[in-house]
Amino acid sequence: MSSQTLSTILFLVFVAATLGITFWASRQTKTAADYYAGGRSFSGAQNGLAIGGDYMSAASFLGIAGIIALSGYDGFLYSIGFLVAWLVALLLVAELMRNSGKFTMADVLAFRMSPRPVRTAAGVSTIVVSIFYLLAQMVGAGALVTLLLGVTSETGKALTIVGVGVLMIIYVVVGGMKGTTWVQIVKAVLLMGGATLVTLLVLGKYGFNLSSLLGDAAAQSGKGEAFLKPGLKYGTEAQGLAGKLDLISLGLALVLGTAGLPHILIRFYTVPTAKDARKSVLWGIGIIGSFYLLTLVLGFGAAALVGSKAMDAAGNTAAPLLAQKIGQEIFGEVGGTILLAIIAAVAFATILAVVAGLTLASSSSFAHDLYAHVFKRGNVTDKEEVLVARVSAFVIGAFSIGLGILAQGQNVAFLVALAFAVAASGNLPAILYSLFWKDFNTAGATSAIYGGLVSALVLVIFSPVVSGGKTSLFPGADFAWFPLSNPGLLSIPIGFLAGWIGTKLSKEYNSAKYAEIEVRALTGVGAEKAAEH
């Protein structure tokens, strides 16, 4: 049996199992709290796994291992930013948000401000961030199928995107948050299992001596010791000062973006109390941190054992090829086939779980923030709101399938960086101000969100990722006047500043509401309780 057939079978087993879970979950999904927040009945450990499943995208699994395999140490910089970011979420956001919000990010902002403008801003930003991220994952799925299953025709790729999209829509529309969470838990377990297995085999080959693995990787890479230190990919000496500032900009967007990503924030609502939200982030940090340590071995292992010539230009095949190679060396031809198939199937499971989380976040925000509170001014029944959420999940899903097919073959890696930059520049300032600053008001919240969102978008449009370079989206044109490919260094301060100025220019101030959110956030008084089934 070929590896393609085997990985297709394994993937179908995963799909069958997760669809079973989804339909089981749908029978327990009755109220809005069930659909949006899984009845708030997940344990800290379960939600911690789901956080891992939601956060460790194909970009972290295949992408970071690939960057390390091709450019050495620089891939590790990415992992560290992604991990340290969780401390912002843990210390400043998770528990306070669980205590003061209900279903979406906007709930926290709307709490003490004029709800319609604030929900509109937060809803728009949620949908923009999630769709950027979603689109990048969809295009990634198309690229992945070419690499792993040998599908090269345009129709084949388009069909894969449709398949991924349809599954994602079913998970979300049918299973709601409960179904989606279980898909993410199953995926996290598979991903950790697969990555641990390959890591142990690779380390075993080097007698569990990390130094000799690194030495071999550096030697095989042809770049020598430079391969083991920063500077081959981000902020290379050739790029000069702009390159190094870009590195800082990327580092800031990574570390501050996570706690502003809507699909991550809504995970805090799936547990019964703030203490469980704390526990779930602790679990999440443990899992995500361990995973990034594994990718370090996978990346250097691929550099040492597979070599850059055998991989695709972006390095996305580094981890699967490494699995094949190490399997062959240790267990023979069949072993290689089986390991490759396992890792390829895990990669697809990874994409599915992440796109489901993103679709859920954007459709929840559309239904809860824009439809129920902005259009209908809160006059909707639970049932109607859930129906709208399901319909919008379907529409957003279909829309991203379409965009995913159109964007096929485009360089969309910048979309993820953009999503992080918008989250860090617009969402994070609004959330932090609203939890910690008593003067913050409606004008401040809308200025922070729109200021951060617009500045990040504008700076990216006029950056080298869109025009003026060989790898730009439009290599033929050149209207890039902003030298950095990541806008964070400028757009994050703009977001915070806009929020401050907006607040100061408006006279609105409601001390009673601030007292309420402050007491509720810190003590958990009146926090939404878990549903009883």
Next chain:
Amino acid sequence: MTTRQHDASVYEQAQASERFQELKRRFRAWTFPMTAAFLAWYLLYVVLSGWARDFMGTKVLGNINVALIFGFLQFVSTFGIAWAYSRHMEKKIDPIADEIRHEIEGRTE
């Protein structure tokens, strides 16, 4: 159960109480400086990765260099701070927070 019956003045009273101010002080006095510290520690790592590459490339143990050890230390500090945070919350925050919550919920139900 529901919060709608809560009079805003209940919250204002609670907020003005000495115990709540103590709770808020304990929370902020720990999390704010710690956030500043881990962000500074992380930025130091990013800046050194951009501007001190020879230093980062210094070998320490076999092929394991300063950059790798610095990176591992970021993992260690992240795990450590997460653990310390949960200890701090359990010991210094949760007891007072629970007390205030029970009191307010008892008063309004």
